[in-house]
Structures are given as structure tokens and as C-alpha cells.
Amino acid sequence: MKKAKPHIIYMILINVLINSCIDPIDVDSNVLENAIVIEAIITNELKHHQINLSRTFDLDKDEPSPEINAEVKIIDASQNVYNFNEDTPGKYISTSEFAAETGNTYQLFVTTGAGDSYTSNPLPLTSETQIGDVNIAVETNEDGVLGVGVFANSFDSSGNSRYYRYEYEETYKIVAPFWNRFDAIVVSPTEVGLTPRIKEEKVCYGSALSTGIIQTETSGFSEDRVTQKLVRFIPVDNPIITHRYSVLIKQYVQSLESYTYFKTLKELSGSESLLSQNQPGFISSNIFSEKNPNEKVLGFFDVSSVSSKRVFFNFRDLFSTAQRLPPYFVACDFFAPLDNDSDISLIKAIQAGSFKYYRQNYIFGSPPVVPNGGPYVLVIPECGDCTTIGTNVVPEFWID
Incomplete structure (x- = not known):
């Protein structure tokens, strides 16, 4: 078990990080076992934003250790201060609702209970590009599995967006097959x-959030247009689509640095890259220690615009009666x-x-x-x- 430790550390980082960009960090298991991890994304959504603080963890532990009793705040270029209070261990929620705005910049400040301080460079909000159509279609994936594909489309006539990340929140109807009144x-x-x-x-209703990293970019194309980007594939025998299904697709416009960081995390998360002799030896961060420039800080502060669109469908909207309904959950x-x-x-x-x-x-x-x-x-x-x-x-x- 101990021999696998370097590879596991990579997996730990993938699970707990959120972005990258400036200072390359050597992934050394001895150095990073107690490194701070800062996950911070703010958007143009008017809401209470969340920042997560934790410490990398050893193989003998099941999960990262939350960083408690920290002081967390974001200050914009107009010197507005957005304070965050600790809601649960390691989870910090802004005390007021706010939305990142175009033309402003935002800087993160974290001071731990031990007095260590961390900050980021001031960051602007990325271009605000609305998500276009979200299409639903019966598809057969590359493994030959029949199912339903959920596709996102987008277009920025200014050509300033270019880098996109997607998340989804799915909700589905559950009908107990052997219910009695x-x-x-x-x-x-x-x-x-x-x-x-x-x-x-x-x-009843069930729900789930997306996992993994879903990205695309248009930098190599003449138009800043996303066409039929597959965001979710649901096999035809998945019970979540038996009755009625809804999915909310969120589109984040990223900076090049943010896109690169998430891309690196995705590459590291693949088993082939984790076990390959060519696996990357670093991961980057745009957050740094104010006291010790040599300290290894993990994570990324991201300021991204986001837009969303929701769609619904019923199983029989897509499949004829010749296609059997999916089996029940159990x-x-x-x-x-x-x-x-x-x-x-x-x-x-x-x-x-x-x-x-x-x-x-x-x-x-x-x-x-x-x-x-x-x-x-x-x-x-x-x-x-x-x-x-x-x-x-x-x-x-x-x-x-």
C-alpha cells in the first residue's frame, strides 16, 4: 500500500483541487501531505458564494482534513469587502449575496487559524456569454450503448470567450412500482x-450533480461557437429516465489559465496518466503564501461568468413503445x-x-x-x- 503512495497523492489532488495557473508545484508526497488546498470560484450569479479550505491527507486517512477557524474574504477593485463565515468545518460561505461584475477585479485573502496568510492576484470576470440551445437526442455512444445525449450549444460573436466548462444538475421522477395507499x-x-x-x-424526486470535468474550447476555430457539445450521456436502461427527467446545464466561461488547470486535472484523473511513466510532475496554482514564497499552495481562485438552461423530457418522448422501460432502481x-x-x-x-x-x-x-x-x-x-x-x-x- 505504501508503495502506491505517489500515485494516490495525485488522485487526492484531483479530488480536492479546483484550478491552476501560475506557479508550478512539484507533486512530492512528502512535501504535500500537509499542504493547504483552497477551492474558490466566484461567478456573476447573485448568491452566497462558497470557498473550501482543507489540507492534503495521508493514505491512512479517508478524506482531507478541513482547515478550520480561518479568516476568508474577497476584496474588489472598489475596495468592497466580501467576508466569508465558516458554515461547517472547512466550508466558508459569504455573509451576503454578491455577484462578480464586468469591469471589476476580485482578489482572494485567506488567513488560517495559525496565522498563515495566502492571497491571489486580482482577477477580472470572464466574458459573459449566454448558453444557447440545449438539445436532447437518442444516441449510440462510442461503446455501442444506446441512450440519451444532452448537448450544449453556444456562440460569442465577439470571439472573447473561447474556453468553456460545463456542469449539470439532474432531477428525475421516481414512482414506486408496488405502492399501495x-x-x-x-x-x-x-x-x-x-x-x-x-x-x-x-x-418522489431524485437529484444528482455532475462529476468529472467537462470542457471544450474554440481557440482553433474561426468562430467562437460551441456546437453540440455532449455534456451528459444516459444509457437507455438507466432508471432515472423511466418517467420524467430534467437537467440544468451550467456553462462557465473560463480564462485560459482556468481552462488549462482543469484540463490538467482531467488528464491526471485518468488511470492511464496516473500509472504512466509520462505522468506530469507538477500542478499549478494562482494562490500563494504571503509569508513564504516557497510554500506549496494547492488550488485556484477563479472568477467565471456562468449561464444556465433547463430542459425536460419523458421517456416516451424519445423512445417508442417497442423500447422497454428501464428497470427499477432495485x-x-x-x-x-x-x-x-x-x-x-x-x-x-x-x-x-x-x-x-x-x-x-x-x-x-x-x-x-x-x-x-x-x-x-x-x-x-x-x-x-x-x-x-x-x-x-x-x-x-x-x-x-
Whole structure:
């Protein structure tokens, strides 16, 4: 395990860094085990911005150590000060909402609890270019997998943008396949009854953020135009598109330095580059120590304009009835415990909350769902209660 340490350090850096640009830093595991990591991106969105501070960590630890009790602020060219308070360990949130503006510059200042101070050079906001159309199409990827592609388009007539990064937030409807409006409850030591459910457990919503680094650039083209950039590919058998799906695509316009940093991180994150003899021996930062110019500082301060667009689609909008719906998130089997079962009786199963009621096992004129089973058919909670997978709170933006 210890022999793999240099490679793991690269992986650690990839997971905890956010950008690069000025001073090359040798990735030496002995030097970087206690280096500060500063993740700071502000945008032209009016919101409470977030800055993350941590320390690189040894193989014996599962995650980086948060840098606590630091003083964090951003000062613009007009000497406006934006202070950040520590919300949770290592996570600093601006005390007020603000948005980066064109024509202004922003400089980061961090002072740790130990008195070490770090800063960046003043940075301007990148060109503000709105994301264009977001297209949805049935695609077969390079591995021959059928699915849905989500594509972003953009155009800057001034030609000043050139470097783009994309993130997405996806939300999808979840419908519990074996939901019933009744719950089974124990009414006496020997008796089970049914009662109406009092909360929504049939229809829920799940969500997820993008992972990895998605970038493109137009510097080699005559026009500053992004055409059909694949941002998300969803295989046809992924349950998140079974019913209704929505994705919010965010487009960040980057500086060349920011683009280069993210590109380096992406290259380092590939297993081939991590294990290759040609792996890079440095990673860069535009943040430096005010007291010790030789100190290794990891991370990047980025000031990027961002725009976004949301789209929705239903599975049947794209696929005919000849295409089977994706399978559910988990396998759903039926259980019908007997009242006197020695392993788990019906009453014990209900008391333990291990199952949800689905239906009567024996209905006149129909064969039993579970032959030789008890009176009630049960399923695991995920199959009868969608809140075990998602939330029953309808998102504010949701449109059916």
C-alpha cells in the first residue's frame, strides 16, 4: 500500500483541487501531505458564494482534513469587502449575496487559524456569454450503448470567450412500482390491520450533480461557437429516465489559465496518466503564501461568468413503445410471511419496518401472488415507498 503512495497523492489532488495557473508545484508526497488546498470560484450569479479550505491527507486517512477557524474574504477593485463565515468545518460561505461584475477585479485573502496568510492576484470576470440551445437526442455512444445525449450549444460573436466548462444538475421522477395507499400495522400481538398512508410515498424526486470535468474550447476555430457539445450521456436502461427527467446545464466561461488547470486535472484523473511513466510532475496554482514564497499552495481562485438552461423530457418522448422501460432502481421481489413463520413472521416483519404492504395475497377469483404464503404481499421499502430513494417534495422548477 505504501508503495502506491505517489500515485494516490495525485488522485487526492484531483479530488480536492479546483484550478491552476501560475506557479508550478512539484507533486512530492512528502512535501504535500500537509499542504493547504483552497477551492474558490466566484461567478456573476447573485448568491452566497462558497470557498473550501482543507489540507492534503495521508493514505491512512479517508478524506482531507478541513482547515478550520480561518479568516476568508474577497476584496474588489472598489475596495468592497466580501467576508466569508465558516458554515461547517472547512466550508466558508459569504455573509451576503454578491455577484462578480464586468469591469471589476476580485482578489482572494485567506488567513488560517495559525496565522498563515495566502492571497491571489486580482482577477477580472470572464466574458459573459449566454448558453444557447440545449438539445436532447437518442444516441449510440462510442461503446455501442444506446441512450440519451444532452448537448450544449453556444456562440460569442465577439470571439472573447473561447474556453468553456460545463456542469449539470439532474432531477428525475421516481414512482414506486408496488405502492399501495394502505400500510399494514400491528393492531394486537396476534393481529395485523390496514391503515391509510398519511404522506406521499408513491411519487418522489431524485437529484444528482455532475462529476468529472467537462470542457471544450474554440481557440482553433474561426468562430467562437460551441456546437453540440455532449455534456451528459444516459444509457437507455438507466432508471432515472423511466418517467420524467430534467437537467440544468451550467456553462462557465473560463480564462485560459482556468481552462488549462482543469484540463490538467482531467488528464491526471485518468488511470492511464496516473500509472504512466509520462505522468506530469507538477500542478499549478494562482494562490500563494504571503509569508513564504516557497510554500506549496494547492488550488485556484477563479472568477467565471456562468449561464444556465433547463430542459425536460419523458421517456416516451424519445423512445417508442417497442423500447422497454428501464428497470427499477432495485430488484423488487414479493414476500408473504406466514403468521407462524419461524424465521420472520408477518407481525415481526411489519414491526421491524423491513417491508411495505403491497396487496392482499389471496383475492377471490385470482391465483395467489405468493403460493403457500401469508395473507399479505409485502415488498422491500424501496419498492413500495419512494421516499427511501428520493424526496416527496416537488422541486419548485418542476413542470409535468
